[in-house]
Amino acid sequence: xxxxxxxxxxxxxxxxxxxxxxxxxxxxxxxxxxxxxxxxxxxxxxxxxxxxxxxxxxxxxxxxxxxxxxxxxxxxxxxxxxxxxxxxxxxxxxxxxxxxxxxxxxxxxxxxxxxxxxxxxxxxxxxxxxxxxxxxxxxxxxxxxxxxxxxxxxxxxxxxxxxxxxxxxxxxxxxxxxxxxxxxxxxxxxxxxxxxxxxxxxxxxxxxxxxxxxxxxxxxxxxxxxxxxxxxxxxxxxxxxxxxxxxxxxxxxxxxxxxxxxxxxxxxxxxxxxxxxxxxxxxx
Numbered sequence: 001x002x003x004x005x006x007x008x009x010x011x012x013x014x015x016x017x018x019x020x021x022x023x024x025x026x027x028x029x030x031x032x033x034x035x036x037x038x039x040x041x042x043x044x045x046x047x048x049x050x051x052x053x054x055x056x057x058x059x060x061x062x063x064x065x066x067x068x069x070x071x072x073x074x075x076x077x078x079x080x081x082x083x084x085x086x087x088x089x090x091x092x093x094x095x096x097x098x099x100x101x102x103x104x105x106x107x108x109x110x111x112x113x114x115x116x117x118x119x120x121x122x123x124x125x126x127x128x129x130x131x132x133x134x135x136x137x138x139x140x141x142x143x144x145x146x147x148x149x150x151x152x153x154x155x156x157x158x159x160x161x162x163x164x165x166x167x168x169x170x171x172x173x174x175x176x177x178x179x180x181x182x183x184x185x186x187x188x189x190x191x192x193x194x195x196x197x198x199x200x201x202x203x204x205x206x207x208x209x210x211x212x213x214x215x216x217x218x219x220x221x222x223x224x225x226x227x228x229x230x231x232x233x234x235x236x237x238x239x240x241x242x243x244x245x246x247x248x249x250x251x252x253x254x255x256x257x258x259x260x261x262x263x264x265x266x267x268x269x270x271x272x273x274x275x276x277x278x279x280x281x282x283x284x
Contacts, residue, residue, distance in 0.1 A: 002109070003031045005056045005080070007071035009063025010036055014087040017098060018062050024102065028109065035074060037067040044133055044240045051076045058083060058108055058262065060101075065091035065139075065181070069237045072120075072138050072259055081115050083108065083262040092180045092276060095263060104264065114265070117258035118177045118193055119217060124251045125234065125242060132248075136255045137237045139178030143223065143244070144170035144203065146231035151206055153226035158219050165226065166210055170203035173221060173252050180273075182238075188212040192269065198254070223250040 004025055008018040015036075022032050033053060052059065052074050058081045061071045068084045068091070075082060084094035085101055096104050107113055123141050125133040145152045154166040174183040176191035179199050184190060188201035189212060196217040202210045215221070225232060225246045234250065235241035244250070273279075 001029060001031050003033065003053060003056050005052050005059035005071075005074075006032060006034045007059060007061045007063070007067060007074065008034070008036055009067040009087055011063065011087060014062045017085075017087075017101065021060065021062070021101060021105065025105070030109075035071075037063055037070045044135070044236070044242045050074075052078065052080060054078055054080075056080045060085060060105070061094075063087050065093045066238065068093040069138060069239055073237070073239060075259070077136065077255075077257040079257075079260055081113075081260045081262045092272075093177075093261075095261065095267060107264075108262065114263050115260040116193070116263045118261050119175050119196070119258055120255040121173065121175055121198070121252055122255040123236065125244070126249045126251065127247050133242055135236045135240075136257065137178075138175065138259055139181045139237050140172050140174035140183060141250075141252065142170060142172050142182060142203075142233075142235045142238075143225075143250075144233050144235065146233070149231035152229060152232055155224045155226060156200070157222040158215055160220070160222065164210065166202045167206040168202040168204055168210065171223070172199075172201040172203060173223075174199040174201065180276075183212070186212075189214070190273070198252070217254045219253070221252040223252070224248070 006018055008014050025032055059071055061068045061084045086094035086097050120136045120138050123135045124131055151167045154171050156163045172183045176193045176195050179191040183199055183201040186201050186203050188199055197214040198217055199214050201212040227246045229246050232244050233241045234244045
């Protein structure tokens with residue numbers, strides 16, 4: 001018996017469509033593991049530690065980018081293919097629209113699909129030699145100061161070589177997939193998902209010459225805060241976070257476990273990009 005996961009946004013229309021999909025799959029003798037997307041946890045210690053069953057043949061995600069990122073965290077380091085279905089605001093991680101769901105689901109059941117590996121980042125947070133957090137992210141990690149805090153002073157090293165100290169509201173370290181998320185809003189470039197790089201984008205830097213930087217995906221990025229830093233948060237894909245100070249060291253490198261995103265043959269990355277960014281000549 002095939003087993004399929006469904007992760008659904010807490011939205012009336014998405015839940016209704018998920019009910020239809022579940023009923024349709026059960027009629028084909030498919031076992032379903034369904035999970036409703038919960039609001040992001042403010043603290044990493046509050047995260048749900050459960051993971052998707054290892055024998056799922058795929059996961060359907062009905063919702064926006066936040067729901068997709070939640071589903072990726074549920075899959076963890078497993079190679080389970082994942083497909084996003086758009087609901088509500090148009091996101092960058094959904095591959096198909098709602099009206100295509102059942103025809104695509106039929107193709108998936110018949111193994112008529114491709115997968116595209118998307119790089120993730122492995123993020124470790126260390127304090128006094130002890131590893132406090134070890135997380136993987138598909139989009140980005142963000143170091144951000146509180147609303148009333150002073151500028152964050154963020155010491156940054158590439159392969160143990162000092163790069164610079166960003167004096168800014170924060171710093172985003174993103175994958176190519178995450179280049180169209182928060183980093184884009186902060187002025188970072190768009191990177192094609194197949195480009196092997198890691199993007200570093202300062203948020204409102206005090207020094208205007210501190211520009212976004214792309215480094216090799218083989219690089220190891222090390223980040224520390226200068227002394228007397230307070231009210232600074234580190235967040236993982238916008239799903240969970242941890243408060244950090246000068247005693248913490250953040251180590252970021254390419255994860256050995258990419259996300260296997262299901263793609264359709266008629267989908268072109270640049271057509272999707274133009275449509276979602278509403279560039280001239282786009283097909284919406």
